[in-house]
Amino acid sequence: MSVLEATPHKAQLQNYFDGLGFERWSAIYGEAPLSRIRHTIREGHGRMLAQAEAWLAESFPMPTAGATLLDAGCGTGLFSVRMAQQGFQVTAVDMAPRMVAAAQQAASDANVAERICFQTGDIETIAGCFDAVACFDVLVHYPAESFERLCTQLAQQCKRTIVLTYAPYNRLLALMHWVGGRFPKSHRRTEIQMIRDERIAATLARAGMQVRRTANISHGFYHVTLLEASRRES
Numbered sequence: 001m002s003v004l005e006a007t008p009h010k011a012q013l014q015n016y017f018d019g020l021g022f023e024r025w026s027a028i029y030g031e032a033p034l035s036r037i038r039h040t041i042r043e044g045h046g047r048m049l050a051q052a053e054a055w056l057a058e059s060f061p062m063p064t065a066g067a068t069l070l071d072a073g074c075g076t077g078l079f080s081v082r083m084a085q086q087g088f089q090v091t092a093v094d095m096a097p098r099m100v101a102a103a104q105q106a107a108s109d110a111n112v113a114e115r116i117c118f119q120t121g122d123i124e125t126i127a128g129c130f131d132a133v134a135c136f137d138v139l140v141h142y143p144a145e146s147f148e149r150l151c152t153q154l155a156q157q158c159k160r161t162i163v164l165t166y167a168p169y170n171r172l173l174a175l176m177h178w179v180g181g182r183f184p185k186s187h188r189r190t191e192i193q194m195i196r197d198e199r200i201a202a203t204l205a206r207a208g209m210q211v212r213r214t215a216n217i218s219h220g221f222y223h224v225t226l227l228e229a230s231r232r233e234s
Contacts, residue, residue, distance in 0.1 A: 010095070010122055013141055017096035026102055029076045040220020048136065048217040048226050049079055052163045055213070055228050056083070056132060059161045063087035070130040072123050072154060073138030077103025077116075083134075084112035091130065095122045123150050126157065133158040137224065140167045140192050147195055148203045155207035160231055162209060165224040168216070169194040197225070204229045 017025070027034065028042045060067055067088050071080045074092035076099060084090050084107065092107075094100050100120045107113040119126070123138070133154050139147050147166070155162055201211050209229040217224050 014095045018098050022096060022098045026076055029078055037221050041222045044217055044219035044222025047219060048165060048224060051215055051226055053082055055163060068130045069132040072135040074103050075099050077106040079134055080116050081106050081110045081112055084115035090116045092116050093119045093121060093126055129157050129159055131160050133162040135164040137165055143193050144195060151203050152207045155204055155209045163228050165226050166200055167192045167194045168225045169196045208232050
């Protein structure tokens with residue numbers, strides 16, 4: 001997929017996550033009652049965030065006022081708020097204005113708004129370099145070619161540690177995605193693109209990053225691989 005071909009795809013994602021997707025995912029990320037299917041996604045997503053937070057706590061045991069983190073695709077701000085509470089200066093970016101507005105409200109409610117800079121835009125609009133980069137459940141919406149381009153950009157903007165999620169390729173998950181596509185529309189997720197492990201490792205290596213560890217987060221209808229990579233010593 002070329003950059004020009006990716007533009008309509010990004011527009012579709014923005015429309016979804018600023019409309020029906022916002023209604024669905026803000027409920028999943030929040031505390032509203034959910035169906036059994038969506039509840040498993042909430043729990044799986046929560047486990048993933050907890051693991052990512054633990055990994056970053058090891059890499060940044062005492063974040064200083066100057067430690068910066070990019071939350072690329074911040075959604076309603078769950079991880080941005082957590083990291084700001086840990087002392088990071090956070091740049092939180094999302095392509096959906098309603099997501100950014102919800103994240104700003106969450107930061108205000110948690111009294112950490114002064115530690116988070118919010119931006120509305122897609123990943124390719126982000127400028128600057130950061131000590132840590134987080135990108136959760138975002139790249140899974142892009143086909144392999146766009147995934148590699150966006151992943152490379154994020155890695156190049158990372159000084160030390162990147163944590164991200166991707167949908168690993170295997171036949172069982174492919175079958176589950178096929179089954180999920182036949183659920184009633186009110187329960188469907190957006191289309192998920194699976195990436196082979198070796199492809200993402202090679203992409204990060206070309207950007208000067210080395211995979212440090214991975215964790216398969218699998219709970220109900222939430223299935224991702226959480227990956228941490230670090231900048232290679234020169």
